[in-house]
Amino acid sequence: MQSPVPVGEKRKLTMKETLKIMSRLWKYLYRFKWYGLLAIVLSITSNLLSLVGPLLSGRAIDAIGTRPGAVDFGKVFYYCILMVIFYILSSVLSYILSILMIRISQKVIFQMRSDVLNKLLDLPVRFFDSHQPGEIISRISYDIDTVNASLSNDLLQIFTSLFTVVGSLVMMLYISPALVLVFAVTVPVSILLTKYMTGKVRPLFRKRSAKLGELSGFTEEIISGQKTIKVYNQEKTVIRKFDEKNREAVDSYYKADYYGSMIGPSINLINNLSLALVSMFGALLYLFGRLTLGNLSSFVLYSRKFSGPINEAANILSELQSSFAAAERVFRLIDEEPEPRDKEDAEALENVRGEVRMEDVHFGYTPEKPVIQDLNIKAQEGKLVAIVGPTGAGKTTIINLLMRFYDPDSGTISIDGKNIMDVTRESLWLSYSMVLQDTWLFHGTIYDNIAYGKKGVSKEDVIAAAKAARIHNYIMQLPDGYDTVLSDDGINISHGQKQLLTIARAMLLDSKMLILDEATSNVDTRTEQQIQKAMRELMRGRTCFVIAHRLSTIRNADTILVIKDGRIAEQGSHRELIRLGGVYAEMYNSQFS
């Protein structure tokens, strides 16, 4: 049943896949195209404005000149005031731009997250049985976050970088085409270097987070097993194991750092080199009267602007790569096959009497491993069918089939003679109530948890159900009573009480069929006896399917099905089966031996 998909495959995307992902991302962005257009306009304007700055400061320096007493103050002030205006405009615009980009990316992310979340609830149970929750969650949090960061930062940065690079280049060409030649040397060097570095560093960073993940997985396992480790005196062994993991974690951190910490100084080196080259050649050009001093100053400022994004380009590209990979994982979840639609002519089950039949049902979670073979069950209206058998015999699978969480490979299941494939799922589900061994309560008040299954119940109904499930008194002892919020860290509520709450929840429903899958396995015998009356009330007039370990609890079932290896080994009432002296009798008697 479990075939966990490996988390975070590390394969590289092909060009075609990348294009496909880009076009899907584009579709999300396209919905906000007017915002987007505005963002582009703003980013161009803001960049142009900031490009004007160095030009103006160069002019101002020229206006100052080199000789004392020759300063043209009028001109200097003129340029300086212009500078102030441009800088203010540029800053305001870039802030507005940031806000706009955050808004756009949040809208896109909201949409994407809604798509994933809504999809999740439409997926068949099979999906959840075969995927680790952690993996699904990492797509919703980590992967979508990666896409988000990329949309709000990288995209904008690419735009601005593009304009900065092109703009600075134009300005530098305008000032001195000859001096631009310096970059013909430094730019390729820096591109090659960053490309080399990121290629080297990226897998190291990936390894670093993987190792840290391993370490935290290990500590989770160990600390939750602390009592066990203590009583077996295994502290030293686990410390040794921990040291290994720890060593790996800090080592991979160091290795990533070893190369990672080169990036900063490398960029610095190239910047310094181009500064040296620019000043050398600039000085020469000035000597030969081809360049004014102010122009040289502007050129230096532009050259800094120019080399910045070039150095960053490799980084941004690799970030984009990882965000494409993240987007792909998100899209794959959105593309998961949903629960097949109900048939066109599916009718809703109405006025259910509660006669359930399974005929020649075959089923396996995987084709090669059949779990249920040739199963025939007939449950008449209002009867109690008990299913017993060893663990792994397929008892819970029968429930999965009855509820249509899975469809049988062959054979039919019907309610009141109607094939359940021909009715709407919703009406099928609503005609059952379920109490499962894995109690499920959500973060919310006790009241909401009990009232969860039914619309528009009154407070009285909820209290009556809680009383019937013998949990009312406990609830009233809590400081907030029915408004107590159930959470992981707050109220410590026992397994047994959780189960009583889910029983109360089932009591509120008025369905014709009832499924109890080990429903009282966590309730102790005395409490179980106390809720016996309530349970009987719950079962009255309903067709019940009961799976139980304690054989004593199913003695008075109308039919007991003994399942072994996916088939019905024996079938009959308690007395008949004991008389038969087969598997059931052996199981029953062994509890007294």
Next chain:
Amino acid sequence: MKMIFSYLRPYVPRMILGLSIKFTGTIMDLLIPWVLSYTIDDIVPLGDVKLIFVWGGVMFLCAVTAFVTNVTANRMASKVARDATEVIRHDLFEKISYMSCRQVDEFTIPSLESRLTNDTYHIHRMIGMMQRLGVRAPILLLGGIIVTLALEPVLSLTLILMLPFITLLVYLISKKGIPLFTESQRSVDKLVRTVRENIAGIRVIKALSKTAYEKERFGKVNSEVVKNESRAGITMALTNPAMNLLLNLGLTLVIITGAYRINAGLTKSGEIIAFLTYFTIILNAMLSITRMFVMYSKGSASADRIREVLEAPDDLVAESVSHTNDEYHITFENVTFSYHKSKSSAVCFDNGRDEKKNTLEDISFALRKGETLGIIGATGSGKSTIARLLLRLYDPDEGVIRISGNDLRSIPQDELHTKFGVVFQNDILFADTIASNISFGREISQEQIEKAAACAQAREFIDQLPLRYEHMLATKSSNLSGGQKQRLLIARALAADPEILILDDSSSALDYKTDSLLRKALAEDFGNTTTIIIAQRISSIMHADRILILEDGKMLGYGTHTQLLETCEVYREIYELQMGGDSIA
């Protein structure tokens, strides 16, 4: 933070060397613009092309030296960070391993886990960054200011004028922004929790046709996340444009002031150009210092959390206390215990109505060697607590527990624990082979392993596995059924031939037949082992030499099966219910 520094002490020589190297590199960085200005102002007017190349060469040399020294120093810093973190993490883990269960309960498991991983990770980053930026940023800032002051004091003062504004700006934004980030983190946590809930309850949600409702719930949480993230993002996005604006305004001021100075013949224009370069250096240093500030505050929060654990007092030390001689192997004398010694805030099932109610009250029993005690009682009646006290995972508040007449508190922990084989309720197996899960780090021969597995009724399914005892278990042993897991756990408990065996609800997933085979095997092969069986099923314990019935932490009955059937009404009730009565589910 003091604690972190004490861990760094052994690395002081290495750090000093690294920092000196870094210092050299930083000076080189500072020299470059100075050379630039010198070239333009003093060399260029000479018109000597050769000299220009010489000074260009000097700049080149400075750049390369800066690169080499910075890289070397960074690497040394990373090494120090790695080694120090390794030791801190080791000590922390060791401390946690030897911590008492009460302490673990108080810290809570998730909190310890995040201290071991997240907090140490922050410390690691901080130690590395502080060494890298800790020298560089202040030197660049101070050096930049000093050089500019030397170059042109008046212009520098114009520049320094902007610094308080920038500081104020950063302070204000982070003060407003950081709580917003915390808030948005909280809403992300909520989103994750909602998704987790939905995944866990997918069957119930579908069965109750609540998908539409859940979608609506998702929508709400989703909007909340978006709202909070936007707010935090928009606040923080102010930093860059505002900082740039302040800086550029400063730059304009420098030019205006420079104009006056040049006009008065006090400054040369090359100096203004150099000045603009220093300006960028100073700005970057400012940015680094703010980043360091954020990192330091994060790091010191983490350091505090680590220190809390490291400085927790050693609990459960062996004490020399009384010894009595009697024929009993295990005795409980009027033992009373409560998990919540001091804290009364949490409402627990254990203490129900009265918050100070004890988990166990006045428990007394005595077992001879080889006898079996069965404990039965409702969920939360304190059954497992008896086992925990016997293992000295907690000390009783009142009363004495003895093994072979020795007070439990006088037996050293490692000696005490070798006496036991234990299966806890919901015990864990590790992601390792079956054999090493059974031997579990103890020196146990393959023969013993197989014998234990046979006795625990695990042999049958192990033999069906292709690799048998070398079969790897998945994390949380998700590739085993509940019954298989319990059988392996029992095998682990039996493998070292323990003096005392404790089975806490460890056969609940076994069918009756296996359960009875197990009991038979235990009686045959482990007749000398004193056994305590905790169960809800009466059939698991009714053959025990003594049976203890617990309700709300109090003894409701104690004796043999026959005695109890006669004297204890509750016991009779349970017996009838489970063995013959008419119940339903």
